[in-house]
Amino acid sequence: MLQAARELETERLNFRMFRASDFPTYEKWCANIDVMRYIGGKALERLLAWRHMSNLMGHWALLGYGYYAVEEKSTGNLIGRVGYTNQPGFPAFELGWTIAPEYQGRGYATEAARMLLRYAFEELDQPHVISLIHDENTPSKKVAEKLGERVEGNAELVGIPYLIYGIDRS
Numbered sequence: 145m146l147q148a149a150r151e152l153e154t155e156r157l158n159f160r161m162f163r164a165s166d167f168p169t170y171e172k173w174c175a176n177i178d179v180m181r182y183i184g185g186k187a188l189e190r191l192l193a194w195r196h197m198s199n200l201m202g203h204w205a206l207l208g209y210g211y212y213a214v215e216e217k218s219t220g221n222l223i224g225r226v227g228y229t230n231q232p233g234f235p236a237f238e239l240g241w242t243i244a245p246e247y248q249g250r251g252y253a254t255e256a257a258r259m260l261l262r263y264a265f266e267e268l269d270q271p272h273v274i275s276l277i278h279d280e281n282t283p284s285k286k287v288a289e290k291l292g293e294r295v296e297g298n299a300e301l302v303g304i305p306y307l308i309y310g311i312d313r314s
Contacts, residue, residue, distance in 0.1 A: 149204060149212060154259050157252060159212035159226070162201055166213055169222045169244075170197045178245050182278040185304050203229060209268060211240070214256055216247065223247040226256040228264065235299050235308060236274045239264060241287065253287045261291055265313040272313070276306040285309070 152159040162170070173179045174193035180186060188196060203210035211227030224243035230236070239261055241253045257275075264270040275293055277284045285307070293309035300306070 149210070152212070152259065152263065153217070154255050156217050157223075157256055158215040158217055159256070159260075160215065161204070162197055162211075162213045162225075166222055167194065167197060173242070173244060176245070179242065182281045182284070182304075183242065184302060200225065200227075203231065212260075214243075214252070216252075221247075223252060224256070226253070226260055228260070228268075233301065235276075236272060236310070237264070237270050239273050239275050241284070248283065253284070254290050257287055257291055261311070270313065272310060274308050274310040276301065277309055278304065279307055 149159070149161045171190055171193040174188035174196055177187045180188060200211040207230060209228045211225045211229070213222055214224045214226050215221060216223045222244075224241065224247065226241040226243075227239070229238050229240065239257060241257050243253045243256075261273060264273050273293075274296070275284070275288050275291075276299060277288060288309040291311065293311045295307050296310040297308045298305060299308050
């Protein structure tokens, strides 16, 4: 049975499980190369977008944590996904974020990632958290640095090179 995510919030954002009704928006993101450029490197057609979203939901069932659907409180709009993965092939427990292009530049990624980093340390008892970031993804590198993460090395996943940013629980 699917482990339900504890709903969380920040001043401007709500965090909840993905729902089937989110798929049209998620499919639109996956079809947009500007969204997918650093997440697999290519846009995804409908079937693969469904598998991608299902993978995020399945992570909860298998490990008890995963990616949250992120809503803007003021509008109720689904604006992105932020959360955790630690699946086979990953170098460590990862915190990742993706905010839809039309909502970028408002500090949402930093706000969401900061709260979920604290949650990973305090509630999930993680001693170390990483973020895998493509070297050309300057906005995500800035978010990682605002969180206090520093470059620890390199990794390659599905043929795409990433910098490993990381931080220890203090």
